Amino acid sequence: MTDIITGDPLPAPPPRRSFLRHNRAALWFMALLSLFTLVVTLLSEAVGTGLISTSLVKILGMTLCLCLVAVAMDVVWGYCGILSLGHFAFFGLGGYAVGMWLMYARAEIIIRDSLATAEIPPTEAEVADAVGSQIFGVVGSSELPALWAFAHSLPVQLAMVVLAPGLLALVFGWLAFRSRVTGVYLSILTQAMTLALSLYLFQNDSGLRGNNGLSGLQNIPGHLETPQAVIAMWFFWGSALALALGYVLFAWILSDKFGSVIRAIRDNEARVRFLGYHVESYKLFVFTLTAVISGIAGALYYPQAGIINPAEIAPIASIYLAVWVAIGGRGRLYGAVLGAAVVSLLSSWLTGGGAPDINLGFYVIEWTEWWLVLLGVGFVAVTLFFPRGIGGLFDHFAKER
Amino acid sequence: MHPPPTRSLAKALKMLTILRTFLGLVRRCAIWVLVLSGPTLAQDGDAPLQPVLQNVRDEIANPSRSSVDRVLDALTNSDATGVVDFLRAWQDRAVYTDPATGLFYYAREESGDLVLIDIDSGAEGATVSTRDVEHIRPNGGVRREVAASLVQFEVSSPDPERRRAALEAIGRSPDAEQIAYLAASIGSEPDPEIRARKERLLTLLSARFAPDVEDRVAAIETLSGDVSTEARAVLSQILATRQRIAESLPQDVNMATVLEIGSDLGVDAAYGRLVDAGLAPERTDTDSILAALRANVVDGAVGGIPLHQLDTEEARETAYRALSADGLAPQLFSDAEVADAVGHHEFFEEYVEPNEEITDAARAAVDGTGTRIAIFEGLSLAFDALSLGSIFFLAAVGLAVTFGVMRVINMAHGEFIMMGAYTGYVIQLFVPDHTLSLVIALPMAFLVAFAAGVALERLVIRHLYTRPLETLLATFGISIALQQLAKNIFGTQARPLTAPDWLAGSIALNDIVSVATIRVAIFVLALIFLVLLLLVLKRTRLGLEVRAVTQNPGMAASMGIDPDRINMLTFGLGSGIAGIAGVAIGLYAQVTSEMGANYIVQSFMTVVVGGVGNVWGTLAGAGMIGFLQKGIEWFNPSNTLVAQTYLTLFIILFIQFRPRGIFALKGRAAGD
Amino acid sequence: MLLEVSGVSVTFDGFRAINDLSIAIGEPELRAVIGPNGAGKTTFMDIVTGKTRPDEGRVRWTSHGIDLLKMSESAIARAGIGRKFQKPTVFEEQSVRDNLSMALKNRRDPFSVLFWRIAAADHARILELAEEIGLSNRLADRAGALSHGQKQWLEIGMLLAQDPRLLLVDEPAAGMTPSERAHTTDLLRRAARTRAVVVIEHDMEFVRRLDCRVSVLHEGSVLAEGTIDHVTRNQQVIDVYLGR
Structure with a gap:
């Protein structure tokens, strides 16, 4: 300790650069996302040449939403160390919140149209009753549950997109972190929460149409005449924007001391406590924020998917989410995007019958049957041999250079 | 659930002894058993059966639900031999009739043809083709009636399987008449298990149907604390109620509960009961208001209110009141009027069973069972x-x-x-x-x-x-x-x-x-x-x-x-x-x-x-x-x-x- | 008194780790706590820092008599108690600078931290600390790349960055070379000029060099207290610890 370096005892702090310039990965990501959006737009049916079909635009738009929820998952897991098996439930809640408005408003338009020709105009109660039986006839009910009290109001339901997952995450997280449940216990607990939620939604009297879920969400009230090609384009742009904003938000949050603290919590939360940080608050903040972003992603996803049902929320969905992030590479945001995009696109290509079967002579490998086996085994291989995932390859190349 | 082996062995030995004694008895004087078995049976005298059958010839040959009772009455009240055998055969579709003579026969099949058997003597007669005689096929309903009627004979049948089946039939559809012959059959019952079952059935029957109030109350009291489904069913049947409405509470009924309006029975539901009982006119609901309005549109308005304004409940009600004021629609009752109508009546439930002593006993028994349940x-x-x-x-x-x-x-x-x-x-x-x-x-x-x-x-x-x-x-x-x-x-x-x-x-x-x-x-x-x-x-x-x-x-x-x-x-x-x-x-x-x-x-x-x-x-x-x-x-x-x-x-x-x-x-x- | 522990007992599965322990630390003061394995030294620190809740007893902080037993670990740390663990625990995935920056005495609630941007004073403090612990030229390196001794110093640096009124240091010299030890002794003695420092140590030479009041712990309570020479002459201490 004698070799003290000589230096200015009171140097000026390093010039504070804009965090985006500091964060080259985020810049690259934005550039590529913009380019991708532009290409898809130019090749779409609605705006461009039509090389990309509307259904493909929808799939790509949905994939962007999945990338966003994967980014959120990466923040909560890869950075904060909470292997949440509940973030797809938050995603689903966002979808349900916006789906309620989509379904209600569309049913109301249809009902009003059909009653418009009646001699005596309908009362509001009659319209509500008719909407109720239109939506809930399928579960043998005709009354709108109390849950739907604000379903007619787009602003309220949009607020619910944020509030429903946010509040659930806040309450659940508060309970879980307060009692210092960590590690695998916490994972199991989040899985239990997801299971409870999906079981609840599966009931016919849950007020959300049981296992029928909400459907017809691709029809946007007020734009029922607009072709799906155009609507798909809007949602694609919306999803791209949401992904970009979400990515930048998280990159900013993680860029400075806050990121330092949550990574420290991941590595040794007891030590962070003795530094004087209230670890629970940080976890709760990250858990809730990522839940809210997941909800927003879900709210953009399900109008493109057209249907949401409780099976979407089942624990296995959240597990797949973790699988994507792990394959993409934890602890780096672009890794999550990469994993979600590659695995979900590959999955829909292989299970959608797009991929040719492989004939071995004695046995024909059908991808619809073998994809999950491949995914499972591949995932184990990634965990064992490439714990850094696909994103880790970038590091490798960076080092080579 | 299962008795210990030593006990079941002893039980089996005892049963064996009883059975042996019983078989000896049967061999010596079978007729005795039958006589002992039921005072209600007038049959098995020595009169021939065929004439009795001929009296109700059409009803036997063309059996139907409506006519079966006449056959059963005629047969069970006769003192002819073989009534039970005949009923069984009839039920089993084993009776034939010769269209020429109208006589009934049993038959035995032999290489595609039938050997007719005389009903009274049991002697085999002519061999005929199946086309020469008419096969009597009672339908399911008739056969059930016959089975029910056979029960009274079957409870005393020497075959324990038949006795068990008969008891099962009683359990399924109990009625008052069964008490007498069931009671009579208990004394001679050799099988202790069946005997216990008989005694239990008798209790259940007595609780519901015994002519004497004391007997019923006694039977009901033994059912207290009995958690079996059949016992509970009997008690709940005794405690069956019917809904009643009256201007004031009558004194001469066996009252179960007086319903409090509001807590036991909602006002709307109470009014519904009044309407059902014809004590009040039907209330006009939103649908019938709408229908009345539609039916009375005049120049784009109803009751002076333009149609396009009828998009609230209030406007519709105003228009409707205008209509009913003109006599174009029934009156619209306000909530106060409905409550008033309900208030002038008492709603209560009375026991179908008129005797208070019995329902009291049954209620006590149900309470006793409740804890155990x-x-x-x-x-x-x-x-x-x-x-x-x-x-x-x-x-x-x-x-x-x-x-x-x-x-x-x-x-x-x-x-x-x-x-x-x-x-x-x-x-x-x-x-x-x-x-x-x-x-x-x-x-x-x-x-x-x-x-x-x-x-x-x-x-x-x-x-x-x-x-x-x-x-x-x-x-x-x-x-x-x-x-x-x-x-x-x-x-x-x-x-x-x-x-x-x-x-x-x-x-x-x-x-x-x-x-x-x-x-x-x-x-x-x-x-x-x-x-x-x-x-x-x-x-x-x-x-x-x-x-x-x-x-x-x-x-x-x-x-x-x-x-x-x-x-x-x-x-x-x-x-x-x-x-x-x-x-x-x-x-x-x-x-x-x-x-x-x-x-x-x-x-x-x-x-x-x-x-x-x-x-x-x-x-x-x-x-x-x-x-x-x-x-x-x-x-x-x-x-x-x-x-x-x-x-x-x-x-x-x-x-x-x-x-x-x-x-x-x-x-x-x-x-x- | 800055810290006053009185009548504290704690039991793990029937084993009485701390037995009616009373100890008081003034400000400023340098105090060494010694004792054989299982004497309850680390458990004592666990209790003061809020990691372990005692079954009975009181722990008072400062002259205001603040009850530490009602506070969470993080609140205790914010109240001015810093702790260095026996095994060096720094955040190995992060740079030395980030490690120190996290420990700086700033507001600790999530929102303040989220909008925190480094100020000139913070920057200067980091450089100053880095110099003190001899890591000035390693600020940008990953903490995981440091040597064992450097990690110990970094942890002490982080402790100083918190600017605590009481430092609890668990075996700071473990695994250090003699020259590193000497430097550590200096660091601690310097720190003890302005604040209270409690050092748990096995190494009697190290304790002797600290030249301070010594508390000997045995079976969960204080056996003897005084200068190192005083306690080493105590027959009981010799029996249970030194004389083995």
């Missing part, structure tokens, strides 16, 4: 919970072993359960005998799952000991792959794993408490495993080493215990138990590729609630979750999904207060 229902619930708990225990204990010893979460545990179940299924394909196949399946399932577990540990988990969260994920991957693999091999539809016959059915304590035998077997299996596991862990070298590794792996290794080997064996053991659990679960549920996934979360809950690394903890956890789930289901029986939702919520809250489970390791040993 509650106790038995609680017992039944406890059995259900125990059985569910033992399934959870079986599913979770393997997990508890691996998690406890190795701190490794095996998400593929559910798939090991599935593997065990499919092993059982495959073995049943080759070994059709269910008992034998089960005996083979249990160890095979253990071996298959053990091998799979060891393979998983060697190939994957071993490399991830320092990364527990990644073990969780990697085993997820295995779980996904195994599930899909099972789908590819066995298809998506459920496969049966059939329990042997001796495990089918159920063990019933009484009409309330009964447990499926298979569930008892699973409970026993769980017990066996608890004991085995405890023995292995506490009494064997392996157990000692396992415990050493659990408590301090470093120290264990330095004492020459190979943790690698222990980990491998422990993982195999835990997985093997999952395989056996699979067979057990497959026996009572069905075998599907997703069956493991259905249990995995519950299994984890069990382990977490119980406390990690403790077999007793798992037992406590499984018991608690079993009882909780059944308890919640009891509150809300319609929906098991609700129970699971609340259960999961409860567990989340439970972990708040005991984050390390019921049997938590404390202090430094718990680590952080």
